[in-house]
Amino acid sequence: MIKVGIVGGTGYTGVELLRLLAQHPNVELTAITSRSESGMPVAKMFPNLRGRVNLAFSEPSLETLGACDVVFFATPHGVAMKQTPELLARGVKVIDLGADFRLKDLAQFEKWYGMPHSCPEILEEAVYGLPEVNREAIRSARVIGNPGCYPTAVQLGLMPLLKAGLIDVDHLVADAKSGVSGAGRKAEVHTLYSEAGESFRAYGVAGHRHLPEITQGLNGMTGGNVGLTFVPHLLPMIRGIHATLYGRLTKEPGDLQALYEQTYAGEPFVDVMPAGSLPETRSVKGANTCRIAVYRPQGGDTVVVLSVIDNLVKGAAGQAIQNMNLMFGLAEDAGLGQIALLP
Numbered sequence: 001m002i003k004v005g006i007v008g009g010t011g012y013t014g015v016e017l018l019r020l021l022a023q024h025p026n027v028e029l030t031a032i033t034s035r036s037e038s039g040m041p042v043a044k045m046f047p048n049l050r051g052r053v054n055l056a057f058s059e060p061s062l063e064t065l066g067a068c069d070v071v072f073f074a075t076p077h078g079v080a081m082k083q084t085p086e087l088l089a090r091g092v093k094v095i096d097l098g099a100d101f102r103l104k105d106l107a108q109f110e111k112w113y114g115m116p117h118s119c120p121e122i123l124e125e126a127v128y129g130l131p132e133v134n135r136e137a138i139r140s141a142r143v144i145g146n147p148g149c150y151p152t153a154v155q156l157g158l159m160p161l162l163k164a165g166l167i168d169v170d171h172l173v174a175d176a177k178s179g180v181s182g183a184g185r186k187a188e189v190h191t192l193y194s195e196a197g198e199s200f201r202a203y204g205v206a207g208h209r210h211l212p213e214i215t216q217g218l219n220g221m222t223g224g225n226v227g228l229t230f231v232p233h234l235l236p237m238i239r240g241i242h243a244t245l246y247g248r249l250t251k252e253p254g255d256l257q258a259l260y261e262q263t264y265a266g267e268p269f270v271d272v273m274p275a276g277s278l279p280e281t282r283s284v285k286g287a288n289t290c291r292i293a294v295y296r297p298q299g300g301d302t303v304v305v306l307s308v309i310d311n312l313v314k315g316a317a318g319q320a321i322q323n324m325n326l327m328f329g330l331a332e333d334a335g336l337g338q339i340a341l342l343p
């Protein structure tokens, strides 16, 4: 059994890790930390875990975490990089759900996250945990920068077109919408029910920290520098991301449906839907699945891709477990068989 620790167990990605790991056949939950709720039984805060998780929250101490085989950081940016060097020295692998190990360019990290990086040498060895792109490197990684939620939906949606060299890489557009759980569990005015409910708006239009993460990934697919306009929106729902992606064709693309199906053939967590389908966020709610549909409206020169994920699963905790499975040589889908909750 793999001994697992979770730092940040009281947040939304933390409790999602717990929900999924409690059903994982190869995992023993060893430590679940919270600074604010240390001593409280986990199932008291999260009754969905009653009878399934019998631990109490503990302080995030090196002693407890150092006894694990792998530690997930479900914490704000800047926390994982402080503790990762000591954990690695004790032979513990690290999967950060925050952004400390995602951006390879230090200047970009410091610009978008407003803090210096405390372990650049570990950032260099860390692997970006998008299995559909980096599967082999993930298998041997000690540190994973788990992708952001929007970057997962956008990169998986655009990858087939970019790898095939079919679209103008200077003018990509990603119009993406997220449910409010994407903002985490901490109290903030803009995610209050009476602020976010029955309303809809964009945010981060002039610049969002996921822009450099997405372009880093897309650059890796094209070998050059892509130009991307990325506009996130806040939807009055709890879970889910819907990304609508636009690319202008630079040549006759052939059968786009076949291109998508072939690219993702054999991928356990990417579902290319039949031509004419409209992926819904509810079709992935609670599941580690990205569902994609590709369109060429009126046979014109614009390709439209629809990509949906659950921000807390394929956009965070599920993908992190997929990465853990790869790092420990387990079946990639172990513990990740959940079917989406519908309606």
Ligand SMILES: NC(=O)C1=CN([C@@H]2O[C@H](COP(=O)(O)OP(=O)(O)OC[C@H]3O[C@@H](n4cnc5c(N)ncnc54)[C@H](OP(=O)(O)O)[C@@H]3O)[C@@H](O)[C@H]2O)C=CC1
Pocket (backbone or CB within 6 Å): 007, 008, 009, 010, 011, 012, 013, 014, 033, 034, 035, 036, 037, 060, 073, 074, 075, 076, 077, 079, 097, 098, 099, 147, 148, 149, 181, 182, 183, 184, 185, 186, 311, 312, 315, 316
């Ligand atoms: N929500 C989402 O959809 C997604 C989130 N992410 C990323 O995952 C990470 C966690 O997000 P989310 O679960 O939404 O956040 P939350 O705000 O819901 O939870 C954050 C957790 O971190 C703990 N924490 C905060 N500061 C520290 C610290 N200095 N040391 C140790 N623990 C700390 C908190 O517990 P306590 O204060 O009790 O210790 C809390 O449990 C973030 O980096 C986020 O950007 C990534 C993809 C999607």
Ligand SMILES: CC(=O)N[C@@H](CCC(=O)OP(=O)(O)O)C(=O)O
Pocket (backbone or CB within 6 Å): 097, 098, 099, 147, 148, 149, 150, 178, 179, 180, 181, 182, 183, 184, 210, 232, 234
């Ligand atoms: C709706 C909402 O607020 N979503 C978050 C993104 C989700 C997330 O937490 O991603 P990171 O891990 O990269 O921070 C945001 O736009 O800041």
